[in-house]
Amino acid sequence: MTQTGGPEVLVLQEVPAPAAGPGEVVIRAEAIPVLFPETKLRSGEFPLGVEPPLVFGFQAAGVVTEVGAGVDGALLGRRVTVATMGFGSYAEFVSAPADSVTLIPDGLSAVDAAAVLMSGSVALPLLETAALTGTETVLIEAAATGIGGYLTQLAKEYGAARVVATAGGPVKAERAREFGADEVIDHNDPEWPARLREILGGATLDVVFDSIGGPTAAEVLDVMTPLRGRMLSYGWLSGAPAQLSAADLITRGLTLTGCAGPDWLARVAQARTATLQRAATGRLDPVVEAVLPLDQAAHAHKLIEDRAPLGKLILRPND
Numbered sequence: 001m002t003q004t005g006g007p008e009v010l011v012l013q014e015v016p017a018p019a020a021g022p023g024e025v026v027i028r029a030e031a032i033p034v035l036f037p038e039t040k041l042r043s044g045e046f047p048l049g050v051e052p053p054l055v056f057g058f059q060a061a062g063v064v065t066e067v068g069a070g071v072d073g074a075l076l077g078r079r080v081t082v083a084t085m086g087f088g089s090y091a092e093f094v095s096a097p098a099d100s101v102t103l104i105p106d107g108l109s110a111v112d113a114a115a116v117l118m119s120g121s122v123a124l125p126l127l128e129t130a131a132l133t134g135t136e137t138v139l140i141e142a143a144a145t146g147i148g149g150y151l152t153q154l155a156k157e158y159g160a161a162r163v164v165a166t167a168g169g170p171v172k173a174e175r176a177r178e179f180g181a182d183e184v185i186d187h188n189d190p191e192w193p194a195r196l197r198e199i200l201g202g203a204t205l206d207v208v209f210d211s212i213g214g215p216t217a218a219e220v221l222d223v224m225t226p227l228r229g230r231m232l233s234y235g236w237l238s239g240a241p242a243q244l245s246a247a248d249l250i251t252r253g254l255t256l257t258g259c260a261g262p263d264w265l266a267r268v269a270q271a272r273t274a275t276l277q278r279a280a281t282g283r284l285d286p287v288v289e290a291v292l293p294l295d296q297a298a299h300a301h302k303l304i305e306d307r308a309p310l311g312k313l314i315l316r317p318n319d
Helices: 034-044 110-130 146-154 170-179 191-198 216-221 244-250 262-270 270-279 294-305
Strands: 024-033 061-068 079-083 093-097 138-139 161-166 182-188 207-210 230-233 255-259 290-292 314-315
Touching: 024 079, 024 110, 024 255, 034 182, 061 093, 079 093, 079 110, 110 230, 110 262, 110 314, 138 146, 138 182, 138 290, 146 170, 161 170, 161 191, 170 182, 170 244, 191 216, 207 216, 207 255, 207 270, 216 230, 216 244, 216 314, 262 270, 290 294, 294 314
Parallel strands: 138 161, 138 207, 161 182, 207 230, 230 255, 290 314
Antiparallel strands: 024 061, 024 093, 024 314, 061 079
């Protein structure tokens, strides 16, 4: 990453291979997921925390080739996923903290592990936080891709009785239905909350998984179940967090849980092993759009910004 800006700031360059410092591992990368938040960091919309130029990227899957001081040597040669400190994964060799290592179960490919790791590991604690009991009607926003897709796959297993979903356009709507949604609304229509009211037909939403944020979150409150309705807010697809006040919630007897911050990220990290085990045993379906050569990182970012992929884009270092 040469600077902040458009996808073109991601260019292929030769740089020195990393070494494993104390408490670190180095892996030979086999699969590198391209993550939606990375596009915001690359563009400068979110602060990166370090100044470019740098090797970009947050996660990778591959084989451990080196361990640093204080790291169990038994990791050498193991297939793992890793999470970097915010940079370094778009590369043939990746250095990362050893405490970010998750072993890849037998039977799960590096590509599928990379695809499911982030979104699946967010979906599991979201569903646990929702504490579904088997009677709830839930709304899953952006239910065809990413975290929303995994929420939709798992919602009924975790206790949802009825799953209402939003998706962007007819193709993604059909994907949400395949994942298990009972009804789907096109959230490209700015009036989609009104359509939600029609679909519910007098029923109310017990749980809302809010990944869109912005002003429509307030409109959704009016169709939530008084006194026990709960909104879990974890995304800003609209470009802004949910535009709500305490009064909006208090006067309706509703709750909003912000799923962000260090403690939340710790829960997400703890869910990585369970996520990969679910994928390995067929209880979670990794969704891969395409595997691209590493030198097509810029193209992958453009596809994500155009909201084109239905599944995860994976980069593979050039042979």
